[in-house]
Each structure stands twice: as structure tokens, then as C-alpha cells.
Amino acid sequence: MSLRLGCDVGGTFTDFLLHDTDTGEITTLKVPTTPAAPEEGVMEGLATLSQQKPGLMSDLTALIHGTTLVINAILERKGAETALIATEGFPDILETRREIRYDIYDIRQEFPAPLVPRRRRREVTERILADGSVETPLDEQQVLSVLRDLIDDGVTSVAVCLIHAYANPAHEQAIARLVREHNLPLDVSLSSDVLPEIQEFERTATTAINAYVRPKVNVYLGRMEEGLARDGYARPLFLMQSGGGVIAAPAARAAPVRLAESGPVGGALAARTLAETAGYRDAVAFDMGGTTAKTCLIADGEMPVTRAYEVDRVHRFKKGSGTPIAVPTVDLIEIGAGGGSFASVDAFGLIRIGPESAAADPGPACYGRGGMRATVTDANVLLGYLNPADFLAGAMQLDVKAAEEAIARDVGTPMGLTPLEAAAAIIEVVNENMAQAARMYVTERGGDLEKAAMVAFGGGGPLHAHQVARKLGVREILIPEAAGVFSALGFLAAAPAYEVARSRPMRLEDVTPELLNETFAPLAAEADAIVSQAAPGAAIIHKRIAEMRYVGQGHQLRVPLDALDRASIAKAFAETYSAAYGYSYDDLEPEIVTLRLSAVADQPTAPVTGDTAVTDGGETTREAWDPTTGQMATHRVLPFSAVSDVITGPALLSQPGAMVLIGKGARAERKAGGWLALTLEDNT
Numbered sequence: 001m002s003l004r005l006g007c008d009v010g011g012t013f014t015d016f017l018l019h020d021t022d023t024g025e026i027t028t029l030k031v032p033t034t035p036a037a038p039e040e041g042v043m044e045g046l047a048t049l050s051q052q053k054p055g056l057m058s059d060l061t062a063l064i065h066g067t068t069l070v071i072n073a074i075l076e077r078k079g080a081e082t083a084l085i086a087t088e089g090f091p092d093i094l095e096t097r098r099e100i101r102y103d104i105y106d107i108r109q110e111f112p113a114p115l116v117p118r119r120r121r122r123e124v125t126e127r128i129l130a131d132g133s134v135e136t137p138l139d140e141q142q143v144l145s146v147l148r149d150l151i152d153d154g155v156t157s158v159a160v161c162l163i164h165a166y167a168n169p170a171h172e173q174a175i176a177r178l179v180r181e182h183n184l185p186l187d188v189s190l191s192s193d194v195l196p197e198i199q200e201f202e203r204t205a206t207t208a209i210n211a212y213v214r215p216k217v218n219v220y221l222g223r224m225e226e227g228l229a230r231d232g233y234a235r236p237l238f239l240m241q242s243g244g245g246v247i248a249a250p251a252a253r254a255a256p257v258r259l260a261e262s263g264p265v266g267g268a269l270a271a272r273t274l275a276e277t278a279g280y281r282d283a284v285a286f287d288m289g290g291t292t293a294k295t296c297l298i299a300d301g302e303m304p305v306t307r308a309y310e311v312d313r314v315h316r317f318k319k320g321s322g323t324p325i326a327v328p329t330v331d332l333i334e335i336g337a338g339g340g341s342f343a344s345v346d347a348f349g350l351i352r353i354g355p356e357s358a359a360a361d362p363g364p365a366c367y368g369r370g371g372m373r374a375t376v377t378d379a380n381v382l383l384g385y386l387n388p389a390d391f392l393a394g395a396m397q398l399d400v401k402a403a404e405e406a407i408a409r410d411v412g413t414p415m416g417l418t419p420l421e422a423a424a425a426i427i428e429v430v431n432e433n434m435a436q437a438a439r440m441y442v443t444e445r446g447g448d449l450e451k452a453a454m455v456a457f458g459g460g461g462p463l464h465a466h467q468v469a470r471k472l473g474v475r476e477i478l479i480p481e482a483a484g485v486f487s488a489l490g491f492l493a494a495a496p497a498y499e500v501a502r503s504r505p506m507r508l509e510d511v512t513p514e515l516l517n518e519t520f521a522p523l524a525a526e527a528d529a530i531v532s533q534a535a536p537g538a539a540i541i542h543k544r545i546a547e548m549r550y551v552g553q554g555h556q557l558r559v560p561l562d563a564l565d566r567a568s569i570a571k572a573f574a575e576t577y578s579a580a581y582g583y584s585y586d587d588l589e590p591e592i593v594t595l596r597l598s599a600v601a602d603q604p605t606a607p608v609t610g611d612t613a614v615t616d617g618g619e620t621t622r623e624a625w626d627p628t629t630g631q632m633a634t635h636r637v638l639p640f641s642a643v644s645d646v647i648t649g650p651a652l653l654s655q656p657g658a659m660v661l662i663g664k665g666a667r668a669e670r671k672a673g674g675w676l677a678l679t680l681e682d683n684t
Helices: 038-052 069-075 140-152 170-181 200-230 249-254 262-277 376-382 400-415 419-444 461-472 483-492 513-534 566-581
Strands: 003-009 013-020 026-032 060-067 082-087 121-124 134-136 157-161 187-190 237-240 246-248 283-288 293-298 309-311 323-325 333-335 341-345 351-357 453-457 476-479 497-507 539-550 557-560 590-602 620-626 631-639 651-655 658-662 667-670 676-679
Touching: 003 038, 003 262, 003 483, 013 038, 013 483, 026 038, 026 483, 038 200, 060 200, 060 262, 060 483, 069 200, 069 309, 082 140, 082 200, 121 140, 140 170, 157 170, 157 200, 170 187, 187 200, 200 237, 200 249, 200 323, 237 249, 237 262, 246 249, 246 497, 246 513, 249 513, 262 283, 262 293, 262 453, 262 483, 283 419, 283 461, 293 419, 333 419, 341 376, 341 400, 341 419, 351 419, 376 400, 376 419, 400 419, 419 461, 419 620, 453 461, 453 483, 461 476, 461 658, 483 658, 497 513, 513 539, 513 590, 539 566, 557 566, 566 590, 658 676
Parallel strands: 003 060, 060 237, 082 121, 082 157, 157 187, 283 453, 453 476, 631 651
Antiparallel strands: 003 013, 013 026, 237 246, 283 293, 293 333, 309 323, 341 351, 476 676, 497 590, 539 557, 539 590, 620 631, 651 658, 667 676
């Protein structure tokens, strides 16, 4: 038996998907996340699966894990006591940033507080020039004094980011050597390891994040591996990266900054595959969970990987108002609009949803675990969309009365609405919030919603997709089997991969194939070593990329390099530039700033489609809210797996961990791959 398990730790639930590659059988499970110690929720879920599948842990051939630990540590400021060591004269890069105003009309604009406070930023005497030559040697005695002083101040982790270390890492490596030789109790992150690239602010911020979260990730993964070994799992633990590839735990420990968006990325990868199977090259992945909702635009079948990703934004839609994570990351938008998001009335008498969430502890009021504030899930229960007796496949009984009381207290009474009216208003507002965020995100990236399909998944995605799609003008929604744990399935559909880079500025006129190969060779060796940890013996495919711009510009574009001669590179750059801006220049000289190499293991991965096997399931009816009439209406209710023909709305289809809403006038058909194609015939 060949068993592979995907595990996605979210803010509210931890999702599991077990795939038997021999038979194609899929087993799913959702358990509440344990925020204080996420590994405990993982182990509890594994214990439950082991009861269903005796001998599971010893039979598993792979366990691939995605986690919100990194992003939560950043947002909640729960990382290590971290210091920054910088070149003399450059301690304040985290605050001077790029000296660019993200809103030229806001004279009081704010930025997120630096992860490293000013009192823990230290300077050392040294200087390396842009060509890698040493102008001022490193004062090692001064470094030792600085390190010991930081230890006395309670620091446990240090980010080392020296000027031009991407060109010559010798001084940063010397600081790491001093820590080892003197057995100092410090975890050290070097910018020349984490991000050996031009742009001081991005390099410093990314290295500081890595240092801030690495001790916590080390402890977390250590406990996970100990628990897995104790329960009989003898193989490596794998993790999903923000950029879409799978790596082994040792590589994740070294660069945990690459795990910031590891959970949502799995769903986006699976959504791309499902959309392509359904005949769509353009798709919008819509993932609504318990804490947040995520949207990712897939254009022409390509995942939108960027190194200009930001976290902890002060303003949700204003680029530059957050902290950059300049490692490869799938570009998506995430807003505080999940099932557990709080609903309230603001000072203007308007309904406000999120960004605060009840998460897993205490959870929405209807969970009966001490939560008192109204949430989106409470509204869905009151409107009849969720069956109180069959939530999470019967694993949890929902308290309708508690939901009604919370909604009446927090929204209904302040606005003069009945609890039912207040619940309907909550759902309308959260749907509009998600549609507005998705519309702006897609527009900024040049997407065309009219030719794109929406792939809806997550615990709340299939329930809210109909109304969100109508607001966006999307005509077709694809809903997969196991939609509630689709991100975990995406982990199994991802190949081991790793991307490395080096900044090596050169004008195109100076480029030769020999010069490029000289840089790509060590990059390939570095990336192959990481990929081989996750896929021993597998063939590895390389993709070469250049970040290019015209001489004098300040931003680069990713240009795929299929050939290394000057003419081919110039043509590829002109095409990429024209695609981004609508034109290119004949009289400006291109230059290469950074060279990147992506290594991907060539090995089979799990499919994201199943079959149309129809199971027996009794059809019933339930009263649920119809937004087109503004009142309760009779909905057909049947299991997703029991669908064998075309269904017209209004109807509700139940999956383990998710509920699908087919609105009035919509038409749904189960396809050969097992997914549901929902067409919005009434979309105007």
C-alpha cells in the first residue's frame, strides 16, 4: 500500500487528506486547530486517522505539511528575541525602508513596527564594495563584544545583514563562524544565505523575519518529528513552501521565511490543475476558511510567483504599507473574512466583518465552547445553510440558540433588525467584502474575470462562492471533491522544488553564455541538493530565469531564459516587458540584475480529480435563506457524492467539511472527474 498524507494547519481547523496511490481512495478529516501548540492538533488528527486505518503511521510513504505558524508569529509578534547586526552607518534600514510614500496624500502614513527594535540593532566595522572587494576588514573582536552584549540583553536570534554581502559573503560567514567557535547560544541568519540579492531593505527585512521565526519553527518541527517518530512514522517530514514547491524539514528549518504562505498555496496549486482539467487557462482560486479568505489569479495556466510579497500591511490594498518577504511566493490576497470572523456594528452604524476572528479557541458562538461574539458561521447557521446536527460530518453539534442570541446582541438590536435579517445582512456584507478585494486584486494584475472560472474550496468557499461569483461577473464555478480540505490535497499534487538566486548585475552587451553558466552552475548545485533531500534519486528539471530591466530603472521583471545567447535574451525581455506594460523600447539598453534557477523533481504527484461514482444518499429538504427574495425558501439537500444528474437551484450539497450552495436559477452538473461545474445562468 502506498499512502501519502497532506496536512494543512489553519487558524481554525487542521485539515488532513490521505491518498492511497494504489487504489485512488481518499480519506479526509478536519479537527480543531490548537493555537497554543499547533503540533498537538496535528498529532490528535493523526491518532484519529490511525484508528480508522490501523498501521497508518508505519505505512505512510510521505507526510506533507503546511502551516500558518510563520505568518501568525509575524502578525501576532510572537517570535524570538531578535537582534540585527549591520554595517557601521546602516542600522536603520528597517525603518528608512525604500524612502517611498505608499500614499502621497497621507501626511500621517504609518508602517508596521520593525520586528527588531532600535535598541537591538548593532553596527560593526567592515565594508565590502558592490564588486565584492573588501574595503574595510571585519573587526572580529568588536563582533565578539557585540554578540556577548546581545546575549546579556536576552537576545536568542540574530539577523546579519551587511552591505553588499550578496557580492561577497565572507564577513557574514565570519560572524557565523565566531558564534560557532565560541559556542554562543545564538541562532544566526545570514542575508547571504537567506536572500543574496540586491535591494538592501528587502534583503534586511526578509533576513530579519527569518531570524525572528526560526527558533519557533525549529521547536515546532522538532516536536512534530519527535511525535511522528514516537507514533511509528520513520520517513522524512516534508513542508510546502510559499512559492509552491515541497522541501524536507531540514531545508525548512534553515529558511522558514519561505513557509509564510505555505497553507494557502496548496489550494492555489490544486485549483490551477482542476481549472486546466476543466478547460480553463484562466481561473480565480477562492479559498474561504475559518479565519481568512484568500484569492489567487491564475492567468494562462501560470502560478503568479512574485518576490514583492508583503505581510503585516497597515492598509490592506496599499502596496508598500507592509513588510516585504522577498523570497519566491505565490501572489495572492488574504483578508480577514472567514467563518470565524466577528460581525459588529461600527461607529457609523454599519456592519463590520473581521479582521478579528474567533479562530479555533473559543470559536463561533454556535460551537458552544465559550464564544459569545457573532460570527459569519453563526449567521450561516441561522440562515439554514448549515445543518446543526451534521456539522463536520456529525463530529460537532451546533447551538442555533447561541448563534441567534449573539447575532441579536451584536448586530440585530443595534441596527433594529430581527436576528434573521441581521444574519442575512452579515452574509451580504462579508460576500461584498470578499468580492471587492478579489475585484481589486484581479484588476491590478490585468486579469479578465469574464473568461475565468472560479475554483471554490475551503470550509466556506463552496457556500459563499455563488454570491461572490455573481458580484464579480464570473459565470462558472468549479467545486472539487474534498473541497473542505483541498489545500491539503494541493500539497500532495506539488512536486519537490526549490529556487535559488544570486544578484550579478551586468549589461546585456557584456553577457556571454560562459559568464551565465559560471553563475548558474553553483545555483544548480545548491538547488539540487535541497530537492534531492525531498526526492532522492529523482531526475531534476531546471528552469533558468533572469530578473531584468532597462539601465536606469529601479524595478525588474522575471524573464525566462530558454537560451543564453544575447539575441534570445533580448527577445525574451522585450516580450516580457511588452506583456507587462504594453510596449518595449528599442533605444534603451537592457541589463540583468539577478539570476535565478528553479529546480523541480520530475516525479508523479497526486491527481486533484476523482471519479463520478455515485453513492446512495437520501435527499431531503431544508428551509434556507434566498437572497433573491429576501426570505426563507425550500432547498433540496443531498450529499455531494449522490449527485448523478443536473441540479438546479436552490439546493444544498453536503461534503465532509464543506457545504455547497446552488443558488436560485443556477445549474450544477457533476463532471467526469468528480468535480461540480456550477453555471450561473441568472448572472447579470
